[in-house]
Amino acid sequence: MTDTYNPILSKEDIKRWALLQKRPTPEPGIALVFSGEGQPLIALIQGQMGITRGEMVWGKYNLLYKVDLTEHPLSFQFKLPCATDAFDFQAELKFICSVQEPEKIISRGITDVRLFLEPIMAEIMRNISRNYQVEESADAERDISLKVKRAIYDEGFQVYRFVLTLSLEQEIRDRIREKKRIEDTTEIETNKIKSQKKIEQEAQSLDMQRQLFEMERIKMQEQFEIERIKLKMEFYTPLLQAGNWQMLALQLAQNPQDVVFISQEINKQKQIDRENQMRMLKMLLDEDAIEGSQVSEVGKRVLQGLITMTEEYTRALGSGDSNNTESQKPILETEEPKNNTSDSVRPEFNWDED
Template structure:
């Protein structure tokens, strides 16, 4: 690939042309630029009308042949990075052709590569200082558009343009080492972050576990308290029911005893001793009720006799011999009040011995009843 080329192929003095010389001929890929006598430049391309003999002799005095064909070019340069600590290495390749021959003639461009490089390099330096050494890709993107515009304004057309930025070897090595260090630091940070996250997760799990355990314990305690309360309530209800049942049982037994007492008292008062003996023989457990009834009846009779005796004494209607007899009987009655009645039967199971004693108890009851009955006429005779 050529390093550069001169776009102005030749220069000719038109004033030296003779009368017999032919006017300039237009060739492919070549533009004719005429100047002189204070007139503006005139550009002639293939396919256009060429100069007349008079214009060539008296209108213009110089003729420039400019190369319009494409030429491959390339160049390299170093441009600074942001901060000017490091540099980008730029490699540029393109195919170049003259766009405006008049600009080439006016600026007398004879070295295309040098002309383009000077303007392009200055433009690239302005752009490269915006980017850090690690941002070569972004710098390339901005430089391509800017360089194309700069070359176009210089009077050239570009095709197959490429621009590549790279770093110097020591800079690349330094960047790689820094990148590796940063990656290691980032990896270490990631590890530390993972460790912290794991620790926090474990702590949260432990807290949740402790909270669940606390809730379980509280729930268990609550259930135990409820169960204990239910047991206590059930126990109290059971005790209350037992008390009610015992009270009902006692009330029932008391009512039965009262009924038995009334029943046997009626037998005793009516004198149905045989029926009483038969009843006791069939129900020996009722002996206690009979004894209680007899004791009550005796107590009532004693109180009645004492009351009558007091009435007679107060009225002074009792004779001496009657007083002696009455006094004895009253004394016997009073002595009977102070003596405790001996139980006829012991509380035990209904055995054969109890059955044998039933007859004697019945006889004793019969004798007591007869004595009570026979005593009443005596009081009536005395009163009379």
């Protein structure tokens, strides 16, 4: 591959041509350029008609140039700066060059293609390469190639198989390779962190859903337990208040698991009755409704009422909590209480005593 060539093959004076001399015609790969004083250049290529013999004889065109139109492979090398002044691009340019406009070659007197094109190409390439970092060599190659090919065409040439390669020093390549490795490692670690974070978020979401589900389950269970207790209270409370111990004992024999509930209800009822007894006694004392000599008698009656109430509840509970064999036997006889619960705990006072 050559470094340069001279596109002007020859220069001839046509004034001395005889009138009968044959007019010059272009050969393949050669352009004829006629030049005359004060006349525009005329370029002829193969297949085109030239100037007349009369124009050549009478001196309008006195010079004939032959310009090489064939293709020539060229190779240039440049050292280009990058955005970072510490490093450079090593540029190698290869292309096929041929003359596109013979008139421009003659008017500019181009006899060395390299000497003419190299400064133009170097200026364009350097101005563009300063806009790119060493890591951006691929983008720089595309940008430079477009601008350089356009500049060559504007100067009267055309190019084929244009190849621009920007290479880097070993130190720069090692630096870029290490930077790429770090970026890849960082990306992998970042993806791991994102994945772990996503897993943790999903785990937190699932845990929150589990807690909400558990809270809902407990709430429903509590609601169910409230409804169950409510139903039991609606069933057993009338039996307790009416002192229907036979029916109560029968239900407990069939449902021994309700003994605890009944026991709690009895304890509640006993506590309420005790509070009523004590409230009544306090009211009588506050109102001086009884004499001092009657206090002892009234206290005895209140205490006897509390004992009687406790014994009745205890007998009812014992009847429902007997062994399995006895609890299955039908209750044939049950001693009816002489008075209602409310009557058994109400103290009797002789208001006629002094």
